[in-house]
Amino acid sequence: MxxxxxxxxxxxxxxxxxxxxxxxxxxxxxxxxxxxxxxxYDRDGDAHYDVISAFIKSMRGSDVDAALHWLARMLTAGEDPRFIARRLVIFASEDVGMADPTALPTAVAAAQTIQLIGLPEGQLTLAHAVVHLATAPKSNAVTTAIGAALADVAAGKAGAVPPALRDAHYPGAKALGHGKGYRYPHDDPAGVVAQQYPPDELVGRDYYHPTRRGAERPIAERLDRIRAAVRGQ
Incomplete structure (x- = not known):
């Protein structure tokens, strides 16, 4: 101045x-x-992985309220809703499985809905799926079953297809014995016949061990009878 x-x-x-x-x-x-x-919430850092881990583990632990909290955290922070939907689809098979066979269609529908309408309305669909998955009975029997089957294949347990199961529709197949002796299950009143389906190396190998939870209970109750019938026991 x-x-x-x-x-x-x-x-x-x-x-x-x-x-x-x-x-x-x-x-x-x-x-x-x-x-x-x-x-x-850092979408490229530890917070991103910590929150999605807490989200998955809350659903696995059947804590629906905690799962909704972590969902809200991700939505508020701008997480890609397609990423959340993909994790729901994986969770439906990995952690719910056959204990509630309707879980996977719900998760897939949520993923498709996100593609159709996006946010913000899509958050309702994600919440719908989260509530379904978190409150559903849980089973990882499908996960362990395919894991065991993959391990056997990786170990070289992959023998020839039994002759009765081989394709017999092309010319010359029957002359090779393909399809010979095949028993058509629908022709049996019970719908199940004694027949070898796995390769010789894996006869009697059980992969799927259903739990006694949810919709898997009746499967577990009849599976022993089915296996016995198929194996001619």
Whole structure:
């Protein structure tokens, strides 16, 4: 300022320079400005993996309220809803399986709905699927069954297809004995016949061990009878 109190040119330059400097805003100030608590979630860091892990484990543990909390955390933080939907589809087979066969169609429908309508309305569909999966009876019997079957194949237990099961529709197949002796299950009143289906190396090998939970209970109750009939026991 000069002697008369008028601002000098240098004062204006200094004010402009000060206005160009970055201003730091802390988390508390930012939250107050938007009137919403900030969600600590890094889509490319540990928080991303920690939250999705907590989400999956909450559903597996049948804590529907915790699962909905983690879902809300991800949605609020801007997580891709397609990523969440994919995890629901995996969970339906991995952790619910045959204990509730309707879980997978629900998860698939949620994934398809997200593709159709996106957010924000799609959050209702995701919540619908989460509630279904979290409250459903749980079984990983399907997961362990395919794991055991894959392990046997990897170990070289992959013998020839039994002759009765081989394709007999092409010319010359019957002359090779393909299809000979095949028994058509629908022709039997019980719908189950004694017949060898696995290769010789795996006769009598059990992969699927159903639980006694949910819809798997009646499967478990009849599976021993089915296996005995198929194996001629």
């Amino acid at each position: 000069d002697a008369t109190g008028a601002p000098e040119a240098g004062d204006a330059d200094a004010a402009d320079a000060a206005g160009d400097e970055p201003v730091e805003i802390d988390l508390v100030t930012a939250e107050a400005a938007v009137d919403k608590a900030a969600v600590r």
